[in-house]
Amino acid sequence: MSDAIQKANEYVQNAVLAEAVFNEIDQESTDRIVEAVYRAALSNRVRLARMAVEETCLGVFEDKVIKNVVASQLVYENIKNEKTVGIISHDELRGVTEFAQPLGPILAVVPITNPTSTVIFKCLIALKTRNPIIISPHRRAAKSSGEAAKICYEAALSAGAPDDCIQWITECSRDLTHGLMSHPKLGLLLATGGPGLVNAAYSSGTPAIGVGAGNVPVFIEKSAEIPFAVRNIITSKSFDNGTVCASEQAVVVEEEIADLAKAEFEKQGCYFMNSDEMKAVEKIIVKPDTDMMNPDIVGQSATFIAEMAKIKIPSETKILMAPQEKVGSDYPFSGEILAPILAFYGGSDFQHALKLCIDLNYRGGIGHTASIYSNDESAISHFAELMNAGRVVVNTPSSQGGVGGIYNTLNTSFTLGCGSGGKNITTENITAKHLINIKKLCRRRDNAKMKSVPAEIYYDEKIDVDEIIKAYNKNS
Amino acid sequence: MLECIYNEVSNQLDCKFIGRMDGPHSKTAETELNNKLADLLEKHPDLNVAFNLSEVEYIASVFIRMCLATAKQVKENAFSIISTNPLIKKTFKIAGLEEILNVS
Numbered sequence: 001m002s003d004a005i006q007k008a009n010e011y012v013q014n015a016v017l018a019e020a021v022f023n024e025i026d027q028e029s030t031d032r033i034v035e036a037v038y039r040a041a042l043s044n045r046v047r048l049a050r051m052a053v054e055e056t057c058l059g060v061f062e063d064k065v066i067k068n069v070v071a072s073q074l075v076y077e078n079i080k081n082e083k084t085v086g087i088i089s090h091d092e093l094r095g096v097t098e099f100a101q102p103l104g105p106i107l108a109v110v111p112i113t114n115p116t117s118t119v120i121f122k123c124l125i126a127l128k129t130r131n132p133i134i135i136s137p138h139r140r141a142a143k144s145s146g147e148a149a150k151i152c153y154e155a156a157l158s159a160g161a162p163d164d165c166i167q168w169i170t171e172c173s174r175d176l177t178h179g180l181m182s183h184p185k186l187g188l189l190l191a192t193g194g195p196g197l198v199n200a201a202y203s204s205g206t207p208a209i210g211v212g213a214g215n216v217p218v219f220i221e222k223s224a225e226i227p228f229a230v231r232n233i234i235t236s237k238s239f240d241n242g243t244v245c246a247s248e249q250a251v252v253v254e255e256e257i258a259d260l261a262k263a264e265f266e267k268q269g270c271y272f273m274n275s276d277e278m279k280a281v282e283k284i285i286v287k288p289d290t291d292m293m294n295p296d297i298v299g300q301s302a303t304f305i306a307e308m309a310k311i312k313i314p315s316e317t318k319i320l321m322a323p324q325e326k327v328g329s330d331y332p333f334s335g336e337i338l339a340p341i342l343a344f345y346g347g348s349d350f351q352h353a354l355k356l357c358i359d360l361n362y363r364g365g366i367g368h369t370a371s372i373y374s375n376d377e378s379a380i381s382h383f384a385e386l387m388n389a390g391r392v393v394v395n396t397p398s399s400q401g402g403v404g405g406i407y408n409t410l411n412t413s414f415t416l417g418c419g420s421g422g423k424n425i426t427t428e429n430i431t432a433k434h435l436i437n438i439k440k441l442c443r444r445r446d447n448a449k450m451k452s453v454p455a456e457i458y459y460d461e462k463i464d465v466d467e468i469i470k471a472y473n474k475n476s
Numbered sequence: 477m478l479e480c481i482y483n484e485v486s487n488q489l490d491c492k493f494i495g496r497m498d499g500p501h502s503k504t505a506e507t508e509l510n511n512k513l514a515d516l517l518e519k520h521p522d523l524n525v526a527f528n529l530s531e532v533e534y535i536a537s538v539f540i541r542m543c544l545a546t547a548k549q550v551k552e553n554a555f556s557i558i559s560t561n562p563l564i565k566k567t568f569k570i571a572g573l574e575e576i577l578n579v580s
Contacts, residue, residue: 017537020571024534024563163499163537185572 007171008179011134014164015105016185018132021162022102025130027085033159034128038076040155041120041148045069048116048151051144056112058299063240064116071117074405074412075124079432084129088438095443100436102130104187107180109201111193113243113299113338114414115141118192119148121414123166127156129435131187134180135168138193142172181206188435192415202423209430211245211415212422215336215365216398217357218248219383221350221374222257224395229373230264233342236397238318242339243299246369246391246402246416249336250324250343252356258346262321265344269318271302272344273311278322278333280309285341286332298338305339327359334363350379354386361387367421371398390419390427404429449473480505482512487520489513492528502538509542513549525550530559535567543577553578 001009025033041048049064083089089098108122119135126133137145149168156165169176181189181204189208191201198210220229237248253261262272273281284305287294297305302320306313313320319340322333329335333343345360347353361370370387373395374380384392393401396408404410413429426434453471457463478501479494491509495501516523525546529535547555556578560568568579 017540017571020540020567020569021535021537023567023570160498 002175002179004173004175005179007176008183011167011169011180012105012183012185014167015132015134018162018164019102019104019130019187022130022132022165025085025160025162027083029160030085030128030130031080033156033161034076034080034124036155036159037120037123037127037152038072040151041068041072041124044148044151045072048120048144048148051147052116052141055144056115056138056141056299059113059240059243060301067114067117067240068120070403070405070412071114071120071414072124075121075431078405078412079125079128082128082432084432084436088436095445097441097443099439099441100129101439102187103207103435103437104131105185106131106133106188106190106435107136107186107206108133108190109136109177109193109197110138110141110145112138112141113240113245114192115145116148118414119145119168120152122190123149123152123156125430125432125435126190127152127161127165128432131435132162132165133167135166136177136180137169137172139172142170146170178204190415190430190435198423209415209417209426209434210422210424212367212418212424213336213364214245214247214249214368214416214418215334215360215363216246216248216369216371216402217250217252217360217365217387218371218373218398219353219357220251220253220257220261221353221372221376221379221383222254223376223379224373225375226257226260226264227268229395230261230268232373232395232397234265234268234270234318236399236401237342238340239397239399241299241301242337242341244399244403245336245338247338247399248342248371249365250334250345250360251321252345252347252353252360254350254353255346255348262344265319265321269316270321270342271313271317271319272321272323277309277311280311281305281320281322281341282332284309285337285339286335291329293335293337300339302340305341327356327363329363334360336364354383357383358386361389365389367418367424367427368416369393369398369402371396371401388421390417390422391429402429478505480508484516487523489516489523489525490528491525492531494531496534497532497539498534498536499538502536502542506538506542506545509546513546517549521551522554523550524554524556526555527557528559529557529561529564532564533561535564540568540571540573544573547577556580 045068053061088100110118135149153166189201191210201208302317324343327334366388369391370389372383400406405412411429411431415430417424417426419427481492483490568574
């Protein structure tokens with residue numbers, strides 16, 4: 001047995017013992033544990049944010065603090081009243097009582113972009129459902145993710161949680177991750193990361209909740225209030241230097257408001273690149289050998305990226321704007337870039353703008369998030385109908401809107417389901433309710449309609465289907 | 477409040493635990509038990525040990541580890557856990573230790 005497999009066994013065996021002990025813990029004790037973890041995480045929001053930025057060298061310190069607040073306070077407020085132990089619902093009429101059962105040990109893969117907030121979020125939803133959790137951090141964020149996990153673990157223990165209810169991997173290796181992912185005693189993989197990781201999770205044979213890539217189009221429809229829309233888009237796209245997968249990737253406007261929108265973006269601190277500048281930036285946003293987003297620009301500021309590309313921009317630039325006409329793999333600005341860079345498209349009219357949004361949505365972002373600014377309900381509905389997305393946010397910064405809890409009532413989550421488009425099982429924002437098996441206690445409730453049908457008519461081939469349907473629905 | 481009642485008859489040691497076997501209580505019990513076991517195993521290398529959990533309402537993982545460690549000190553099949561309540565039986569079942577520890 002290799003060292004990695006032996007280590008994987010140790011992690012899972014510890015988690016299985018924790019799972020066993022969790023079995024004895026009731027709702028009240030569970031809630032006490034979750035509250036203790038939330039309070040500890042919230043207390044350490046600033047220190048953890050500082051560690052995350054220092055270790056990963058990406059993102060914005062103040063925004064990392066807010067991410068930690070969202071992951072602790074808003075997630076807690078979102079789940080605190082959920083029933084997750086024992087009986088969770090009862091329907092006397094249907095005779096069905098539902099019981100929550102834990103899934104078993106969860107392996108939680110944590111991305112470099114949210115190394116502390118995702119840990120806090122996943123620990124809270126795992127503990128709320130009495131599932132032990134093993135945190136697998138990104139190798140470039142192991143220290144800060146480990147510290148976040150340690151803070152959560154110590155708080156959980158102090159509130160009576162089982163030993164090893166939270167574990168974290170300190171020696172990241174591909175073999176260990178694969179050994180854990182395919183371990184027969186693992187209950188679930190909670191995989192937040194890139195497509196390679198999510199595919200590996202799905203191929204492991206363990207049930208997995210993954211995420212899909214985003215490529216969020218934001219449509220500023222002509223009825224929108226342009227300064228408001230631009231201000232919100234900048235707030236969203238510049239948040240943590242664009243590391244949120246639900247952040248806007250391309251702005252689409254109708255031609256009649258294109259100049260106004262462009263002027264407003266410039267007024268509010270965005271820089272429109274010319275074609276030479278775009279060529280220079282294009283070279284650094286995609287890795288030519290993999291055709292994937294260049295990790296070196298992820299979470300970096302607009303000025304840092306401009307410096308990398310050797311172009312000159314005003315020092316206060318918030319977002320680099322790339323005017324584009326076409327969408328596709330030959331046009332890197334039309335794909336997902338987790339940095340403060342936005343493609344900018346002008347559609348000749350409403351229909352053309354919608355078609356551009358569809359192209360962008362289907363350029364690697366199906367199932368994720370789409371965004372519209374509009375005061376025309378029929379335009380909003382039309383847009384929502386056409387987008388293949390788990391979330392369509394309206395007049396809302398999509399980074400914060402997609403995560404939920406700040407600008408809308410979506411479940412607050414750092415794992416956004418993308419449905420079949422993103423090869424996921426759900427389009428929902430993942431939360432505690434996704435981490436339980438629901439057992440149904442079914443009391444006898446006879447189907448009176450079926451009982452009233454003489455069984456013989458089902459056996460007789462000569463009896464017409466309409467006659468059977470009529471007999472089934474007969475009122476007597 | 478934890479109580480451990482030991483009853484030794486020849487090569488049989490019955491240990492009856494009463495209360496919540498949480499981490500601190502389990503550690504206290506383990507120290508006491510290990511001292512007793514060291515003496516008894518010298519006298520009776522074929523010692524049988526039974527943990528009676530009829531009055532135990534909660535066990536922590538430290539207690540489960542103590543069960544495993546005790547089972548390792550005696551000969552094969554000489555360790556058992558008896559009179560568990562259904563919840564605690566399920567705990568051993570989830571841990572995958574019901575058979576190894578002869579839980580009933």
